[in-house]
Amino acid sequence: MAGSRSPFTNPFLKGFDERLPILRAVHYSMTKHAYPKNLNYWWNFGSISGIMLLVMIVTGLFLAMHYKPSVQEDTYGINQAFRSVEHIMRDVKGGMFLRYIHSVGASFFFIAVIFHLFRSLYYGSYKAPRELLWILGCVILILMMAIAFLGYSLVWGVMSFAAAEVITQVFTAIPVLGDDILMLLRGGEDVDDALLNRFFALHFLLPFILAGVVILHILTLQTVGSNNPLGVDIKSKKDTVSFHPYYTFKDIFGLSVFFTIYMAVVAWAPERLAEAINNQPTDYNLPSHIVPEWYLLPFYAILKVFTWDLNIFGLVITGKQLGALAMGGSLGILFLLPWLDTSPVRSARFRPLYRMAFWGFVLTCVILALVGAQTSGEAFFIPTPLGRILLGFEAENGFVWGSTQQWGVLFMLYYFAFFIVLMPVLGLFERTRTLPASISEPVLPSSQGGGAVAAAAAAAAKPMTKAD
Amino acid sequence: MADTPNDVANPDRRNFLVLSTMTMAGIGAAAGGVGLIRTMTPTRDVAGGSVIEVSLEGISEGSGIIATAGRKKYSIRRRTADEIAAAVADDDSPMRDPQPDSDRVKRPEWLVLRLQCPHLGCPPQGTTAGEKRGEFGGYFCPCHNSQFDTSGRIRKGPSPANLPVPKYFFASDDMIVIGKEA
Helix, strand or coil: CCCCCCCCCCHHHHHHHHHCCHHHHHHHHHHCCEEECCCCHHHHHHHHHHHHHHHHHHHHHHHHCCCCCCCCECCCCCEHHHHHHHHHHHCCCCHHHHHHHHHHHHHHHHHHHHHHHHHHHHHCCCCCCCHHHHHHHHHHHHHHHHHHHHHHHHCCEHHHHHHHHHHHHHHHHCCCCHHHHHHHHHCCCCCCHHHHHHHHHHHHHHHHHHHHHHHHHHHHHHHHCCCCCCCCCCCCHHHEEEHHHHHHHHHHHHHHHHHHHHHHHHHHCCCCCCCHHHHCECCCCCCCCCCCCHHHHHHHHHHHCCCCCEEECCEEECHHHHHHHHHHHHHHHHHHHHHHCCCCCCCHHHCHHHHHHHHHHHHHHHHHHHHHHCCCCCEEEECHHHHHHHHCCCCECEEEEEEHHHHHHHHHHHHHHHHHHHHHHHHHHCCCCCCCCCCCCCCCCCCCCCHHHHHHHHHHHCHHHHHC | CCCCCCCCCCHHHHHHHHHHHHHHHHHHHHHHHHHHHHCCCCCHHHHCCCCEEEECCCCCCCCEEEEEECCEEEEEEECCHHHHHHHHHHHHCCCCCCCCHHHCCCECCEEEEECCCCCCCCCCECCCCCCCCCCCCCEEECCCCEEECCCCCEEECCCCCCCCCCCEEEEECCEEEECCCC
8 A cells, every 4th residue: 555645634633643654554445445234233233343443542541550469468458450541440540430331341342342243153243254354353252251350350259259260270170281371370379469460561561462353353454355244255346345334434433333332331320231349359269150251151151161070091081170171162163163164154144954954053152151150069059031032931030940950051052053054964965045146136137127217327327316 | 335425415404413513422521520520639538638636735935846646747846036136127129929927827926838849859957955956946957958937938048838727726825726717
């Protein structure tokens, strides 16, 4: 682009751009890049996620100006870290709002990213040529989970301590090196001051690394182009529009709706998604019922369903190691997805069997989240609203059947089978519906017809007059 | 592509929409920015903690004490009759920051000053009788040789202003409160 001419007429912009051509790069990507014209509202969640990252970095910066990563206790037995969070909530002007924007923001960041991810899964956005785009997205997801966990620990409440204790313990499942890794993470035998300080340092740094990966994600997107609900490639200029003004305004509208809900939760139900017990400073005892934040629940379920050891000809893999392996595998397998899916058809609109498998996978994630939230070894409880959807009837106080363990194992198996069995096999045997020849073919009359095409072309040339 | 952004039927309408959208976005960004900056203002526990009471008992004529409130230091000096006379006599001398002695004290016997040189913030010496008091018998800043007289006024050296007089009042004859007015 350095060789191209500056598109600006304003002398300041033009002069700046001729010396540092970043303005023309933005201008080019906004107005000259061709985007499919049929992107639906599921495509909003990419830009919403980007904005959420910005919100989290900005609010996090201002929170960090008041936060103190120290476990030292005052005369009331309240540690400094927790005290400084309460100080933010009570003394800092607008501090309660600031903290809730950040803590609720973590949930809404995940909501946006989860919609974004399932949209990719439904419309096959991970398939060639978008494998790298998908892999960078997986890196973003894992970084987000790490950052969210680190940030949750910083409050140093009862559940913060439990999270830090349990999640660092997972690393001891690694043979030989496990204990040394635990020492490096904790900076000592116990979850204590050293851990809190390094968690704070990492929680501050990693979002900027994340922002870097997001930029790579966007650059990759602009190189390979957006997928679309039909999953067919762009054939001609008739299939495309520019990002600005079409998708800028569609995105702004979607963002407004999203932020209205987000701000309503911040204002009226900021603790709704949080564990109330974390509003007490930790006394370094683990609570009897440990749960992570909701977005980590399915992975936590996979971690904890393994209660038996595996003995392969004398080589014993403990249940703890199996759980850690499965949790790592449940994320790792996402990276292989572009090569596990053998179907050449992208969009689930034309894949009836895959579509069922997909909704089965969505249900699996919900059930695993319930398993993650419930106590192991007890009866599995399906709350009433979900029971009504799944079972078609309403139980008095929810629905109980089988054990948490059984449901966890069953749906963990579907989680992996979806990737390892269904993805390759469906592609080979599924009878897909006929794909349209192009993006505009289903909406524009047959491209061979005379009068209809002329009318369509005229409409396409002057869409605003048509709207008037 | 279907059309380019400049190719619109009614450019006035488009301009109005773009301008009003950007205005609303600007107002929103400004409101958010103000909220964020507001979180940086001092909290009440920090802002309110600098008022102290100091007992004047046992301070002999010609000496003084240093009182500390948070990170701030104050000099409370009981002046001799000679020192008061010298300060008043110099009221009309040429000075960088002219101010009569009567404006700088509430009771001539007691000189209360914020012990921070206006030049670069060092604590000047001279409060207690044993400290170096400089050429004018008042205060002396060891960092860059500013010399203050017995009223704390700058007489020689780099300081651009006199030693500042804090807010204070006499709660009784032997008790003062520094940090607020009565």
